Amino acid sequence: MTATETPAAARRITTAKAMSEGIALEMRNDPNVFVMGEDVGAYGGIFGSTTDLFDEFGSERVIDTPISETGFIGAGIGAAVEGMRPVVELMFIDFYGVCMDQITNHMAKIHYESGGNVNVPMVLMSAVGGGYSDAAQHSQCLWGTFAHLPGIKVVVPSNPYDAKGLMISAIRDDNPVLYLFHKGGQGLVWMEKNPRSIAEVPEEEFTVPIGKAAVAREGRDVTIVTLSLSVQHSLDVAEQLASEGINVEVVDLRSLVPLDTETVLASVAKTGRVLVVDEDYRSFGLTGEIAAVISEHDPGMLTKPFRRLAVPDVPIPYARPLEQGVLPTRDKIAAAVRELMA
Amino acid sequence: MTATETPAAARRITTAKAMSEGIALEMRNDPNVFVMGEDVGAYGGIFGSTTDLFDEFGSERVIDTPISETGFIGAGIGAAVEGMRPVVELMFIDFYGVCMDQITNHMAKIHYESGGNVNVPMVLMSAVGGGYSDAAQHSQCLWGTFAHLPGIKVVVPSNPYDAKGLMISAIRDDNPVLYLFHKGGQGLVWMEKNPRSIAEVPEEEFTVPIGKAAVAREGRDVTIVTLSLSVQHSLDVAEQLASEGINVEVVDLRSLVPLDTETVLASVAKTGRVLVVDEDYRSFGLTGEIAAVISEHDPGMLTKPFRRLAVPDVPIPYARPLEQGVLPTRDKIAAAVRELMA
Amino acid sequence: MNELNRLDLYKQMVRIRQYEARILQEYHADKSPAWDIGAGLIPGEMHLSAGQEPAAVGVCAHLKKGDAITAPHRPHHFALAHGVDMNAMTAEIYGRLTGLSHGKGGHMHLFDPDNHFSCSGIIAQGYPVACGQAMAFKRQGTDHVAIAVAGEGAANQGAFHESLNLAALWNLPVVFVIEDNDWAISVPRSHSTANTSNADRALGYGMPGVRVEDNDVEAVFEAAGAAIARARNGDGPSLLEIHTLRLWGHFEGDAQAYRGADLDTVNDRDPIPRYAATLTELGDLTEDDVATIAAAADAEVDAAIEFATSSPEPTAADALDHVFA
Amino acid sequence: MNELNRLDLYKQMVRIRQYEARILQEYHADKSPAWDIGAGLIPGEMHLSAGQEPAAVGVCAHLKKGDAITAPHRPHHFALAHGVDMNAMTAEIYGRLTGLSHGKGGHMHLFDPDNHFSCSGIIAQGYPVACGQAMAFKRQGTDHVAIAVAGEGAANQGAFHESLNLAALWNLPVVFVIEDNDWAISVPRSHSTANTSNADRALGYGMPGVRVEDNDVEAVFEAAGAAIARARNGDGPSLLEIHTLRLWGHFEGDAQAYRGADLDTVNDRDPIPRYAATLTELGDLTEDDVATIAAAADAEVDAAIEFATSSPEPTAADALDHVFA
C-alpha cells in the first residue's frame, strides 16, 4: 500500500472552528461576504466563532464594531440590501433587546414589505445558553422568541458538522438567517467539554439544508424532540437508558424556521411518547409549538400525555445549584423519559 | 316614587375611558402614581388611554416624553425601584424592539436578580392589534413574545369593565405588569366600532383579579379560547352559530401571565373540542401553549384534533384584502368552529 | 450658487404639494361624515409632508441615480424628489397589485430598489440602514452616498447616536438629515430636546453639523450640496438640520388642538407661495408660469391616481407570498 | 480642596484593590490547570476593577446615605466605595444564601436597596434607570443624587444618548460617569469612538462635561464634587469622563494578546503606588502606614471570604422563588 492509499487520520475539529471554517470558505468564494461584530477581529469572537478569520482576511473584512448593536446590525441590513452578504455577530442573544427593532422590524420584514423586491441576505449569529453561572442576562436561549416572529430563518446546530454545513447554507441563503450556537457546545478549552463538540468535519465545502431535522439516534420507545446542546445531553441519556432497556429516539430539530414537522410527526407516530427538551423558557415557546403540531395532526398519536422539560418560567439564576436546578440536565432528561415509560 | 329611587341610567363608557378612569382613581389614591409616555399629556394618548388625565393632574404627573423609549421606560423602572408607581405607555407594542432590553432584562428580572429584595411596581401599557391597514410595523399583538419571558405579568382586557378593573389591579400590583389593549376595542370614534367596546362600568373603584380567565359565554359543544378583540368577535360568532344549533363556549383569558389553565381545562373537559383564536402570530406562541397545557394534562380530552386560528407566520400586510386575509375575522372563526363540529 | 436652477426647485416643490393635497382630499373623501381610519380607498395612517418640501427638494437636487435614501414615516416628499415613480407609489398607497410592493407595504413602507429608496415607520431606524448602504457603496468602490432622513423628534432616539458615531468612525458617505418641524406628534421640540440645535450634537462625533433656518429651499440646497459633495469625495458624513414646517396635522385626522398659537401663523409660513414671491421678484416666474406649473403637476397627479384606482387589488392568498425569498 | 481627606481616599483604594486581588486569586484557585469558566467556588464571568479605583473612590467620597448608583458589569469598586456590605457582596459572588440576592444575582447583579446600589450586565442600560431614580428623588423632595456609571465603550450605545437628553431636559439630579479605560474587551477606544472626549458629547445636551485625565484620584474627587453638588442643588445633570486604567484582563481568563504594547507599561501606571508616593512625599503616609493599611484591608477581605465560604448554598428548589413579589 502506498501512503496515499492510507486514509488520512480523520480530521476532528471543534464546533467553533467549524463555524469559522464555514465563514472562511464563503469569504474566499464571494467578495461580498464580510464579518462584523464586537471582538470578532483579533480576539476571534468571544466564543471562537471567528477564529483565524482576522489573520486571513484583515480588518477590512473582519470588522470590530463599537458597542452599538442597533447601529451595526442595521448597517448589516443596509449592506445586505445593497448586495453584500454580511455575517454579523450579536455577542450574546441576551443582548437582543438593544437591537430587536432592527432584527424584527427591518431584517425580518423588509423583504415582505417590499413585496418581494428587496432581499436581505444576511446571517446574524449569536451565542446562546447557560450552564456556567453567567446568570440572568447572559444565559438565555430565546430561540422561541425569534421563531415566533415571521421573516427570519432560525437555525440551531448541535455539532461541528452541522455547524459548518448550516453556516455555509445560511450565508448562501437569500434570506436573513439567525444562527444560534450554544456556548457549551463550541468545544472551547475554557468550558466544560462535551466530547460531541469535537468531531470529524470535511475540510471542503458542504451544506446542511435549512429546515430539515435529523434523527440523531433511532429508537422505538420514546421520542425526544430537542436541539442545540440538549441534543448532546439527550444522546448521552439515550446511551445510558439503552442499558436499562429503554430505546430512545432523538430528533435534532436543527432549524426552527422552517420547522420540519414531518420528521417530528413520523417519530411520534412510531413511539407514541414524546418528551420535548428545551433550554429556552417553558411557556409560550418551542415546547408548546411541538404540542400544537402533534395535537392538531392527531392527539390520538400520543399514548402518554405530552411531556416537556424546559427552563421553568424563571430568569436564569447565578449560583450553580440554582442554575442546575432550572436547566434541562441529563438527570432530569433521564427521569422524564423513565416517567414516560412507567 | 321619588327621583332618588329611580335607578340612574346605566353609565356606559368606552374601553379607553375605562382605562383612564382606572388610572385617575389610583392617581387620586396614591401620590406615587404618575403617567409617562409619548403624547399622553394634552393629546390624551394616541388611543385615548390617558383621556382627561392631563387636565386633572397636570404636567407634573402626566408627562410627555421624548421619543426615547429605552430612556423613559428605564426611567420608569428606576422610579419604581425608588417607591413610585409609574404607569408608562409604549405607544404601539410594535416599538418594543427599541426598548426591549429595559423591559425584559431589567423590568422583568430585577426582582428575581435581587433575590426578592427590590420590587418594580410598574405598569407598562401598550396598544396592540390590526384591522385598519396600519401594516407590518404597527399592527402586531405580540403578547406571545412577552408571555414567553419570565418576570412580567401580562394582562389583556377585552371590554370596558375588565379594562378598568385590570388597570387598577395592575397599578396596585407590586410586580411589573404589561397591560395590552387592542386599538380596535378602545371604542374610539375614529375606528370601526364594535358595540362591545362601550359598556356599563361602575364609577367607583373595583378590581379584576390578574390571572383569572372569564367564561364570557357558556356553551357545551366547542370551546373557543381567546383574548382581547377576538373575544368580541368570538361572541359575535357564538351568537350567530347559536341559530345554527352550535353551542359555543368562549373563554376570555384576560391574563396570559399568570395563565388560568384551570378554566381552560374545565371548559375543554366539557366540550372536547377546542379552537384557539389568537391575533398574534401562529407559531411558537399562545396557540401552542394552550395545546401543551391540554396535551400534557390529557390528550384524550380532545375528541377532535386541536384547532388554532391565528395570524399565519407572515408580517401584517397593508392592503385591506391582504390584511383581512391574515387576521382571525368572524368569518374565519365561524368556519373553523363549523369544521370542528363537522 | 452652484448649479442652482431655481425654477426646477420650485416645480419640484409644487409637484410634491399638489400630490400631498390630492392625497389629503382622496384620503378623507370616503371617510365622511366622521374620520374612520380604516375606511375608504386609502386606509390606515397618513403622514403628509406639506410645508416640508424645501428639505426634500433642496437635498435631492444633488443626488444621482444609485444614491440611496432612507426616509421615515413621512416619506412622500423625499420619494418624489428622489425619482420614485409616482404611479407605482400611488398604487402602493391605494394597496394595489401594481404598487411598489403589490400592496403589502403601504405609505410607511415604500421600497424602490431601483432608486435605492426605502422607508420605515419606526422612528430613527432608517439611520443605521443608511450607514450600511454607505458601507456597501464604499466597499463597492463607487462614489454613491446615502441620505438618512428623520424628524427632530427622532434625534432623541438611541439609533441616531449609534449611527452618527459609526458613520464618523468609519468615514462613511452618509448625510444625516433632520427635518425639524417643531413637533413630534403633539410634543413640541422644547419638550423633547435638551438643546436648541442638533448641529451641536454632530460635534460630539467630530462631524460637521449645519442647521438651516427658515425653511429656505435655497439655503437647504446650498448646505446639502456641501454635505453631499463631502460624502461623495470620501471625506465622511455630515449632519444637516433643516428648520421646516408641518403645515397640516401629524397624521390626517389629527385635530391639532395641542398646537395652540403656532397654528395661527402656519399659512403665512408656507414655503411655496413665499418662494414663488421670491422668484417673481427675481423675474424668474410669472403668474402664468405659476398656473402652468400647477396644472402640469395636477395632470401628473391625476394620472397617478387614475393609474392606482384602476389597478387590481390583491387577494387574500397573496398575503402568504414573499415572507421568504 | 474641599473636605479632602487624602488618607481616606488612599485607604479606600487599597481596600478595593486588596479585595479584587483576593477575588482574582480565589477565582483562579480551583480552575487549574486550565481556566474552566464554570468550575470552582466562584464560577462565571469575573470583571475586576483593578486600576480603576480612583474613579469609584473619587466619586463616592461625595455621596451620602440615600444617594443611588447604577453600575455596569464591572461593579465591585463602586459597590465597595459606596458602602455595600463586603460580606453580603462576597457571599453573593460565591453564590450563597447569605449573599445580597441569596445567590440568584452573581457578580454582575449586585442589588443593595439599602444603599440604593444596583448593577446590570447589559451595556449602558443602567443609565436610564439612574434617571428614574433621580426623578423619584426629585419628586420626593429630597436632595439625593443618582450616579450612573459605564465604560467608554458604553458611551456609543443608544441608551447613553437617550439618558443624557432626558436628564438634561428634565433637569434631573444625575451624574453620568464614564470610566474610560481605553478598552472595551479587545476593542481600543480609537476603534469604537469617533471623538476623543465624551465631555464634548455633553455639550450636545446643554450639559456640563468634564474629562479627568491621568487616573488622578484627587482630580476625580474635585470634578465629581462639583458635579454632585450641582445635581444636589437642583442645577441638573453633568457628565464626568475619567481616564482610568484596566490593569488586568477584561474578565479573568482574558489573555489580552490583542493589547500589545499597552500592556508593557500597565504596571507603571498603577494609580495606587503612585498615590502612595504622592502622599509619602507630602508627608501624609509612612511605610508603616502602607503596611498597616494593607493589613487592615486584608483582614476585612479575609473575613468576607470566610463569611462567604462558610455560608450555606441555596438548593435547586430556591430557584423557583422570587419571580414575582
Ligand SMILES: Cc1ncc(C[n+]2csc(CCOP(=O)(O)OP(=O)(O)O)c2C)c(N)n1
Ligand atoms: C420608536 C418609535 N416610537 C414612537 C413612534 C410613534 N411616532 C410616529 S411619528 C412620531 C413623531 C415623530 O416626530 P418627528 O421625528 O419629529 O417627525 P415628524 O412626524 O415631525 O415628521 C412618533 C412618536 C414610532 N413610530 N417609533
Ligand SMILES: Cc1ncc(C[n+]2csc(CCOP(=O)(O)OP(=O)(O)O)c2C)c(N)n1
Ligand atoms: C448591550 C451589550 N453589548 C455587549 C455586551 C458585551 N460586553 C460586556 S462588557 C463589554 C465591553 C465594555 O466596555 P466598556 O464599556 O469600555 O467597559 P469596561 O469593560 O472597559 O469596563 C462588552 C462589549 C454587553 N454586556 N451588553
Ligand SMILES: [Mg+2]
Ligand atoms: Mg417633527
Ligand SMILES: [Mg+2]
Ligand atoms: Mg472600557
